[in-house]
Amino acid sequence: MKSTKQEKFLLPKLSGLAVAxxxxxxxxxxxxxxxxxxxxxxxxxxxxxxxxSCGDLGKLSPRQQAMQQVKQVADSxxxxxxxxxxxxxxxxxxxxxxxxxxxxxxxxxxARRGFNRPPVYTYETEAFWIDAHEVTxxxxxxxxxxxxxxxxxxxxxxxxxxxxxxxQQLAEVRATFKPGAVVFTPPDxxxxxxxxxxxxxxxxxxxxxSWKYPKGPGSDIADMMDHPVVNVxxxxxxxxxxxAGKQLPNTHQWEIAARGGLVGKEFVxxxxxxxxxxxxxxxxxxxxxxxxxxxxNNKADGFVxxxxxxxxxxxGFGIYDMAGNVWEWVDDLAPxxxxxxxxxxxxxxxxxxxxxYCAAFRPAHSAxxxxxxxxxxxxxxxxxxxx
Numbered sequence: 001m002k003s004t005k006q007e008k009f010l011l012p013k014l015s016g017l018a019v020a021x022x023x024x025x026x027x028x029x030x031x032x033x034x035x036x037x038x039x040x041x042x043x044x045x046x047x048x049x050x051x052x053s054c055g056d057l058g059k060l061s062p063r064q065q066a067m068q069q070v071k072q073v074a075d076s077x078x079x080x081x082x083x084x085x086x087x088x089x090x091x092x093x094x095x096x097x098x099x100x101x102x103x104x105x106x107x108x109x110x111a112r113r114g115f116n117r118p119p120v121y122t123y124e125t126e127a128f129w130i131d132a133h134e135v136t137x138x139x140x141x142x143x144x145x146x147x148x149x150x151x152x153x154x155x156x157x158x159x160x161x162x163x164x165x166x167x168q169q170l171a172e173v174r175a176t177f178k179p180g181a182v183v184f185t186p187p188d189x190x191x192x193x194x195x196x197x198x199x200x201x202x203x204x205x206x207x208x209x210s211w212k213y214p215k216g217p218g219s220d221i222a223d224m225m226d227h228p229v230v231n232v233x234x235x236x237x238x239x240x241x242x243x244a245g246k247q248l249p250n251t252h253q254w255e256i257a258a259r260g261g262l263v264g265k266e267f268v269x270x271x272x273x274x275x276x277x278x279x280x281x282x283x284x285x286x287x288x289x290x291x292x293x294x295x296x297n298n299k300a301d302g303f304v305x306x307x308x309x310x311x312x313x314x315x316g317f318g319i320y321d322m323a324g325n326v327w328e329w330v331d332d333l334a335p336x337x338x339x340x341x342x343x344x345x346x347x348x349x350x351x352x353x354x355x356x357y358c359a360a361f362r363p364a365h366s367a368x369x370x371x372x373x374x375x376x377x378x379x380x381x382x383x384x385x386x387x
Contacts, residue, residue: 085384088129089257089318093386095124096256099364102266106273107355110194117364118335120264123252130249130257131381133309133320134228134328135240137221140211143240152233153181153210153374161372178207181231181374183215184305184352186294193293193357202294211236214376226308228326231374234344237329246382248331251366253383254347258322258363260315268315268323268363273355286312286324288361289354305351306377323361326350326379327369334368343368350377 084090099120104112143149157177159170183206191201206216211231213219221227232240241247249257258268265271269285284290284301291298302311310320327346334343346369349361360367369375 085129087132088384089132090386091125091128091130091253091257091317093125093127095122096252096259097122097263098252098255098259100264100266102264102364104266104359104362107359108357111355111357111359115359115362116336116366117362123256125253125256127386128249128253128383129386130253130319130383131246132314132318134326134379134381135237136226136309137211137229138225140229140232140240141225143243147243149236149239149243151211151231151236151374152372153231154179179210180205180207180216181209181376182206183209183231183376184294186297188295190292190295209376210374224306224308227306228309228321228379230306230326230376230379232329232379233374234329234369234371236374237380238331240380241382244382246384248329248380249383251330251332251345251347254328254330255363257317257319257383258315258348260317260319260322262316266362269313284312286361287321287351288324288349289352289356293354293357294352303351307351322348322363324349324351324353326377327360327367327375329378329380335366337368342371344371346378352377 097120099118101120104115107115156179157174159174162170162173165173182203184202185204185206187201191198208217209215209231211229212221214221214224214230237248259265260268262268262270267273267285274283274285287301287303287307289297290300297304307321307325309325312321312324314320315322326348327350328348330345330347332345333339334341334345337343346367347365348363349358349365352358353361359365369378
């Protein structure tokens with residue numbers, strides 16, 4: 001990335017989130033990948049959000065105020081009548097076995113080293129519905145149109161987002177700050193993947209990038225209304241869920257739904273990575289990366305970036321895109337990070353994942369990211385508990 005005054009202060013935050021993030025397969029400097037084999041905890045899922053970028057935690061930040069406004073709008077919305085919600089799939093109550101002990105022999109040594117999964121465990125849940133597909137641009141637009149909500153990637157400068165900076169540093173950031181999101185920008189050359197901060201060669205903070213302009217100024221979603229919304233932060237996903245009368249799944253609920261009734265399998269569709277691909281005739285079962293990462297995607301699965309939801313076969317529960325396409329925010333704090341970091345868990349991998357570098361389209365994997373950051377390969381889906 002080009003070095004600017006803005007990035008001088010943004011880059012440390014971006015570096016921290018990206019090492020932890022999605023760039024799974026990366027390891028922290030001087031140690032193993034975050035949360036590798038760390039057990040999940042229900043306590044983490046129920047902890048309140050502790051945000052290091054909210055200034056005085058005794059007061060509501062502008063974004064927290066926006067959340068309160070969304071809640072007020074949501075409270076005024078008509079509630080579901082108790083029937084099956086449109087576009088959702090019922091997950092029966094029960095005790096489910098999660099994670100796996102698969103060898104994952106197809107992964108490169110780099111991807112295997114960074115693979116983040118807990119030991120096999122069981123989780124008991126009440127019945128819940130889950131969205132059959134990721135929230136789309138069209139659905140998110142309905143939310144924005146109804147509420148006037150402004151996403152974190154569109155927010156103007158807020159000093160609370162830069163804790164610890166001096167008054168002079170804040171003045172410099174204020175003078176150069178432009179709202180935006182972190183966007184995948186493939187390099188034109190091969191990259192040595194097993195080096196520190198190598199991800200900065202394919203991730204860029206792009207001013208003006210948002211859910212409406214996924215690649216930045218000059219891009220739009222006019223022909224992508226059936227694609228999953230991206231560049232939405234965890235807080236944006238939470239706000240949408242509140243408005244829709246739903247909630248984000250916790251990490252256990254997400255994996256239960258992703259496995260589609262299968263136990264201990266490597267993929268959401270079973271054991272083999274390649275398959276029939278459904279009616280489309282595609283060889284691949286999910287929208288992932290093919291080719292040389294990160295510089296050359298050969299589009300073997302039909303897509304370079306996001307795909308319209310439902311482009312690949314559903315799993316055993318009839319749920320689409322639980323592997324690949326976009327990472328999905330879930331409610332939990334990210335394992336392996338201090339609670340006060342505010343990092344949140346992501347599941348499912350994205351169109352950038354493959355066995356070469358990020359193998360996270362497997363249901364046992366999770367990653368963590370800064371809750372305030374919009375990312376070009378991250379979206380979400382919602383659940384609703386069955387009363």
